[in-house]
Amino acid sequence: MQLTKYAHSCLRVEHDGGVLVVDPGGFSDPAALDGADAVLITHEHPDHLDVEAVTRQLDRRPFRVHGPASLAGVLGDAAEALEPVVPGQSFTAAGVPVRAYGGRHAVIHPDIPVVDNLGYLLNDVVYHPGDSLVVPEDVQVDTLFAPIHAPWSKFSEVVDFIRAVAPRRAFAAHDGLLNDNGLAVLNRQYTALSKTDYQRLEPGSRLDA
Numbered sequence: 666m667q668l669t670k671y672a673h674s675c676l677r678v679e680h681d682g683g684v685l686v687v688d689p690g691g692f693s694d695p696a697a698l699d700g701a702d703a704v705l706i707t708h709e710h711p712d713h714l715d716v717e718a719v720t721r722q723l724d725r726r727p728f729r730v731h732g733p734a735s736l737a738g739v740l741g742d743a744a745e746a747l748e749p750v751v752p753g754q755s756f757t758a759a760g761v762p763v764r765a766y767g768g769r770h771a772v773i774h775p776d777i778p779v780v781d782n783l784g785y786l787l788n789d790v791v792y793h794p795g796d797s798l799v800v801p802e803d804v805q806v807d808t809l810f811a812p813i814h815a816p817w818s819k820f821s822e823v824v825d826f827i828r829a830v831a832p833r834r835a836f837a838a839h840d841g842l843l844n845d846n847g848l849a850v851l852n853r854q855y856t857a858l859s860k861t862d863y864q865r866l867e868p869g870s871r872l873d874a
Contacts, residue, residue, distance in 0.1 A: 762789065811838060813840055
């Protein structure tokens, strides 16, 4: 598989001629969706799902959208493309084997409703947890995209999450709200404490998995 990391939590996966896009949200480049054969959405928040961009791409080229059933309430006309996914489900999207974990978004505040959220394990090697710190069971993750900063997160909890997943390498995700100062501090601390090969990739960076 070849991966392209777009801004914030968006990931483009190319595998055996297929193109799978994870979390094309409002902070990422809509070009991530070009040529998509399938899309995975972890949850309905707009930084993970740009409904207008997905709808425009569906008008150009039909594909399936995989994610929690609750996405039907925000996708509008694009809901016709939705294939609901539940925790524990295994399926194939754009030729990539996928396994879903979790089920609920991390708590932001007790006064804010908790939405459905799924983490996705891609081809048994790449894990994208969305907005949760759910550790996938019974699998050795090679590549983790860790949500390094969010209104719902605490630095120590994210460090412990990375350690619990114990990947060979971890890359920063969910970093779209950080300025250069915050990135410098967090990158230094995650590098020192995560106990793995941690990096933050610039948007558009490509790597093999």
